[in-house]
């Protein structure tokens with residue numbers, strides 16, 4: 041092979057329509073080592089186009105590429121019917137959206153397929169905005185959903201999306217187009233799952249603690265302490281929910297690592313639920329941060345006499361000063377404060393304007409290393425809160441463990457699994473897999489023969 045072959049001619053892609061979306065998409069493609077050929081009704085007077093892009097008639101443009109992005113509004117699709125013979129065998133990417141749900145009897149992409157039956161229509165990119173394409177994808181737009189009836193056609197479009205730095209989620213056949221076209225009409229879609237989780241968690245914890253702390257006291261000791269619902273109870277619900285949700289940000293990454301270790305490759309797709317979970321980590325984390333802020337505010341307004349620290353001082357008046365108790369009390373506050381500080385840092389760096397200013401290495405350092413440190417400090421803070429309470433049978437009212445114990449389950453599991461991954465032998469294997477190494481069949485065979 042000659043040297044010239046090492047720097048191949050950029051692959052041509054065709055874009056129909058020179059409007060906002062067509063121009064932004066073309067610009068990104070042109071920057072990502074593609075050659076863009078526009079198809080326009082008026083190739084000579086269509087306004088400024090991305091540098092280096094060509095523009096010609098629709099038919100001529102379609103001849104120069106096998107993938108055509110149709111960046112035209114649905115109501116103007118009908119003219120494509122006249123080009124149907126020229127578009128035969130092409131991959132047509134339908135990027136269109138509708139202003140409302142159910143205004144047409146069929147999905148835009150299915151309509152396009154009907155107009156040009158010989159082409160392979162793929163629905164994709166409609167969840168991106170022209171703005172996000174021009175300004176680099178923010179977190180929310182890093183994912184691209186696609187669907188279509190031809191898997192080769194989907195593969196071709198997925199390849200382009202991957203080169204643009206987007207995560208591809210395949211939603212199946214063209215019948216899913218309708219669902220995809222409804223996505224952009226939904227408000228805050230990536231917040232839905234985290235919000236539902238947050239609400240269910242808070243509701244569950246509230247009733248759990250209501251029964252344990254307040255109803256128990258009333259039934260067993262005949263004391264009415266229902267006023268505690270307002271501050272004490274709230275200040276248990278929020279930190280518990282916060283810690284659980286923070287650990288849920290890190291759990292999918294760990295599951296993914298174990299999955300890669302088990303499969304011996306990084307080139308197999310993760311199950312859909314794991315993909316979706318990974319994609320809403322930022323939202324989970326921000327809600328967790330919100331709960332942590334509430335915990336801090338509640339802690340600050342609780343009259344000083346409620347605070348455990350005051351009890352230490354009171355005890356001191358009657359008993360000898362116990363350094364161990366003082367150490368525990370202060371460590372409890374200190375881990376809480378440090379954990380919260382790092383929590384804030386994590387929240388700030390996840391804002392698009394800040395994360396765009398960080399390099400990938402810096403971003404992953406903050407989100408991963410400091411993230412685990414935050415989780416560790418907050419978990420330690422909770423352990424110190426419990427101290428040795430778990431040893432006393434009286435803490436298990438009606439045979440239920442106290443709330444803070446519930447909150448420790450997931451974080452402890454996450455931390456232990458993370459430590460396992462950090463073991464040198466596991467870590468080196470995982471690093472190799474992430475650099476593209478794959479377990480060969482021979483190795484698997486030899487393992488099997490060892491086992492038998």
Ligand SMILES: NC(=O)C1=CN([C@@H]2O[C@H](COP(=O)(O)OP(=O)(O)OC[C@H]3O[C@@H](n4cnc5c(N)ncnc54)[C@H](OP(=O)(O)O)[C@@H]3O)[C@@H](O)[C@H]2O)C=CC1
Pocket residue numbers: 056057058059060061062079080081082086110111112113114116119135136137138165166167168169170171
């Ligand atoms: N703007 C955005 O952020 C997003 C847009 N989309 C979708 O992308 C598509 C294009 O949107 P957008 O770029 O904003 O719209 P524009 O109105 O800016 O551009 C549409 C383009 O379509 C062509 N066109 C207009 N009328 C006709 C017609 N009668 N016959 C043939 N071609 C015509 C024109 O190109 P020319 O003059 O060169 O022929 C025009 O520039 C839409 O389907 C939209 O839903 C999807 C996601 C986000």
Ligand SMILES: [Cu+2]
Pocket residue numbers: 279335376421
């Ligand atoms: Cu706390």
